[in-house]
Amino acid sequence: MTDRPDPPTSGPEAVQLxxxxxxxxxxxxxxxxxxxxxxxxxxxxxxxxxxGGLLKHMALVEDNWFSVVLLGREDAAPWQGVDWEGDPDWEFRTAADDSPEVLLGLLDDAIAASDRILDKIGDDLDTVAKVASRHTGQPFDLRWILIHMIEEYARHNGHADLIRESVDGATGA
Incomplete structure (x- = not known):
């Protein structure tokens, strides 16, 4: 297993998020x-x-929230050209065809791209996204996006705990 950083118990909001x-x-x-x-x-x-589906899904989520929604960019590969209406679970379904190296590479690349975006923005949590909510029409700020991403990972990490235990009995962390 890989090392996991402990978040600080105090400090600036952007650093903690x-x-x-x-x-x-x-x-x-x-x-x-x-x-x-x-x-x-x-x-x-x-x-x-x-x-595997969770790894690929979170790579998509990273790209979508930080690149597409926050900056207004087009989808990156491999998300370009996917018929999301015809196959809304494409990333989950196709993950079985990908090796562990491909899946972890997709996630690592998406995280690195997201981190470059966040590093460029800096600590300005009031930065407003280029794409507004399709539900409310209101823009997201970076603070909302970071909190949502933490929630998204935390929810899926709960799923990952159960799946991993069923695969080989590994528990914890």
Whole structure:
């Protein structure tokens, strides 16, 4: 398993939010560490959710929130051209075809791209996203996006705990 940073117990808001995001990013990678392609593709019934699907999903989520929503950019590869209406679970479904190296590489690349964006913005949590909420029409600020990303990882890390335990019995962290 890989090392996971402990978030600081005090300090500036932006530093703490990014530290908690890094903590949860590393937790997901820890849950997938050392597994084969077949193990990453194994669901925990009755769900079809897999660790590989979670890795690919979070790579998509990283790219979508930081690049597409925050900066207004187009989807990056491999998300370009996906028929999301015809196959809304594409990233979950296709993850079984990807090796652990490909899945972890997608996530690592997405995280690195997100971190470059965050480093460029700095501590300005009031930065407003280029794309507004499709539900409210209101813009997101960076603070909201960071909190949402922490929540997204934390929720999926709970799924990852159960799936990993069903695969090989590994528990904890």
């Amino acid at each position: 990014r530290a908690w995001l890094d903590f949860h990013r590393q937790t997901l990678k820890q849950k997938a560490a050392g597994l084969t392609q077949e193990e990453l593709a194994r669901p925990l019934a009755p769900s079809t959710l897999t660790l």
